[in-house]
Amino acid sequence: MSKSHGRDLLLRPDRVWDAIENGPVEGVSVLVREGRIAATGRDLPSSPEADVLEMPGCTLMPGFIDCHVHLLDEAADTKPAAYQTLTAVPALRSLLANGFTTVRDLGSAHLPLNVSLRQAVEDGLIEGPRILAAPNILSPRGGHGDKQPALAQRYGRDVGTLADGPDELRRAVREQSRAGADWIKFAGGGGFSSAVDSPTSTAYSRVEMHTIVATADDLGLPCAAHVFTDRAVLRAVAAGVRSVEHACLATETAYRAMEDAGTYLVPTQYVQTYFLNRLEDDDFWDSGTATLRRSYAEHTEELREGLLRPARSAVTVAFGTDAGMFPHTDNWREFPTLIANGFTHLRALRAATSVAAELLNRPDLGVIAPHATADLIAVEGDPFRDITATGRPRYVFQQGRPVRGLPT
Numbered sequence: 001m002s003k004s005h006g007r008d009l010l011l012r013p014d015r016v017w018d019a020i021e022n023g024p025v026e027g028v029s030v031l032v033r034e035g036r037i038a039a040t041g042r043d044l045p046s047s048p049e050a051d052v053l054e055m056p057g058c059t060l061m062p063g064f065i066d067c068h069v070h071l072l073d074e075a076a077d078t079k080p081a082a083y084q085t086l087t088a089v090p091a092l093r094s095l096l097a098n099g100f101t102t103v104r105d106l107g108s109a110h111l112p113l114n115v116s117l118r119q120a121v122e123d124g125l126i127e128g129p130r131i132l133a134a135p136n137i138l139s140p141r142g143g144h145g146d147k148q149p150a151l152a153q154r155y156g157r158d159v160g161t162l163a164d165g166p167d168e169l170r171r172a173v174r175e176q177s178r179a180g181a182d183w184i185k186f187a188g189g190g191g192f193s194s195a196v197d198s199p200t201s202t203a204y205s206r207v208e209m210h211t212i213v214a215t216a217d218d219l220g221l222p223c224a225a226h227v228f229t230d231r232a233v234l235r236a237v238a239a240g241v242r243s244v245e246h247a248c249l250a251t252e253t254a255y256r257a258m259e260d261a262g263t264y265l266v267p268t269q270y271v272q273t274y275f276l277n278r279l280e281d282d283d284f285w286d287s288g289t290a291t292l293r294r295s296y297a298e299h300t301e302e303l304r305e306g307l308l309r310p311a312r313s314a315v316t317v318a319f320g321t322d323a324g325m326f327p328h329t330d331n332w333r334e335f336p337t338l339i340a341n342g343f344t345h346l347r348a349l350r351a352a353t354s355v356a357a358e359l360l361n362r363p364d365l366g367v368i369a370p371h372a373t374a375d376l377i378a379v380e381g382d383p384f385r386d387i388t389a390t391g392r393p394r395y396v397f398q399q400g401r402p403v404r405g406l407p408t
Contacts, residue, residue: 008033008050009400013060013378016040018368019353022346023384024059032374035399040368053406055378058394061349062366063101063375065356066331068245068266068320070108071117071131075288077110085113092121092128094328097404099377099393102130102356102365104183106224106245107137108324110161112179127403130375132360134185134224135176136161138169138212142196143203144187144226166211173215184216185245188225189232192275192295193325199228199249199295202235209239222361224266230254237261243318243359248272248306249299255313264359266320267310270337272303274326311342318359319352335383335390345384374400 009032015024018040029044030037046052073087095103105114112135121128139145141162163172176184188204190197197203204212213223217240224243225236233247233254243264247254258265275296278284285293296303310317323331338348357366364373376397381389395405 008038008047009397010044010046010050010052011055011060011376011378012052013055013058015058015382016060016368017349017384019062019350019366020369024382030060030368030376032376032397032400035401036374037368037370037372039370053395055395057380058378059382059384059389060368060376060378061383062353062357062368062372063377063396063398064099064332064352064390065102065104065319065360065366066095066100066129066321066323066334066352067104067243067318067356067359068268068322069095069103069105069328069331070322070324071103071105071114072109072324074108074324077108081111081113084109084111085116088114088117089126089128091324091328092117092126095323095331096127096129096396096398097393098329098332099379099390099396099404100129100331101375101377101396101398102132102360102362104132104224104320104360105134106183106185106226107134107161109136112136112176112181115180118180118182130398132182133180134183135179135181136185137226138163138172138176138184138186140164140187140203140208144189144191144194144197164208166207169208169211170215173212173219173221177216177219177221181221184212184221184223186212186223186225188227188236188241189229191226191228192299193292195291199299202229202232204235206235206238209235209241213239213241233257237263245320246322247310249302250306250309252309252313255309255315258315259313262316264318264355265310265315266318266359267307267338268320268322268334269307269310269341270330270334271322271325272307273337274330276300276303307341311338311347316355317343317347317351318356319348332391336387339387345387348387349383349390378405 016028017024071088118131137145190201222242321331353366378395380392383389
């Protein structure tokens with residue numbers, strides 16, 4: 001990842017929210033040095049070694065973190081790996097321009113291509129957010145990650161990271177680790193876009209889920225589970241996953257279990273409303289998305305009620321969007337969606353900063369504090385008064401280097 005400029009940078013916005021306090025504070029400046037926060041406070045003096053940036057009308061915050069993205073175009077899964085990899089370049093640019101300086105990619109390609117993307121960003125070959133990668137989504141045959149079951153039936157060719165039973169799953173997790181995984185992602189249940197199963201199905205047995213999590217834990221890797229219903233959520237939580245993804249059809253029973261276990265929830269709410277709100281738009285759908293449309297139509301009422309449950313619970317929520325299922329440029333819309341479904345501004349904004357950093361075990365991210373990494377975003381307005389300010393980034397800094405708003 002590109003390093004910061006050699007000179008110090010003194011930032012003077014109208015207000016600063018450090019993701020620790022309950023709201024922004026006016027009259028505070030932030031000094032950036034060698035890619036980190038050197039100091040914060042009122043009346044910080046400038047010096048000949050520092051460039052001063054006045055930021056009128058702006059709120060300075062930690063860079064946003066999206067804990068659930070898919071950088072690669074899944075529709076290109078049978079194309080050459082080089083082409084698949086290149087489909088991620090526009091997505092990376094869009095996410096960084098939106099102020100998302102870190103993302104967790106939870107796998108979408110048949111090959112572990114996001115690991116190479118992670119390295120390319122770190123080496124400065126392409127510009128984009130810091131990436132934490134789950135190389136692929138582990139799935140049973142006939143499960144959510146079985147991408148082309150017709151090919152398997154006709155030609156015996158699996159497309160997807162498919163594993164059934166403890167022995168296959170141990171090997172699959174170890175292969176993910178060998179590929180360079182930061183996380184292990186598995187399909188604990190079905191999905192709305194699945195070719196074979198449904199979002200109400202449960203994909204892996206208790207023994208299989210425990211095998212995945214225990215093997216990953218032996219390798220020092222946390223697990224994220226794609227699940228929608230109580231049965232699948234409860235099974236994943238009992239297995240010891242660190243994060244539950246979606247859970248949009250779950251009830252209070254599952255939320256209590258997550259609360260008791262300290263499991264993080266990544267609710268991905270905008271993607272649900274993105275499809276629900278387009279069900280009657282015939283021009284939006286085609287033959288390739290007919291299954292998705294039927295699934296959402298079947299579960300509309302349950303989904304709309306389910307989207308209200310996380311805000312009513314005490315579960316720890318981390319921000320994640322499922323960007324890639326919809327255009328990456330719109331991932332910021334998760335913020336107003338959370339607010340519309342009952343979240344406070346503070347809880348929604350912490351979900352994308354300090355709480356997301358906790359989920360990812362990155363205490364250097366998600367806060368503005370001395371010694372923290374200088375991933376910063378300055379938005380026009382005050383997001384505590386108007387959440388749509390999250391969609392108006394004027395400046396974005398990555399390790400102290402401006403990537404939006406100033407010449408680099």
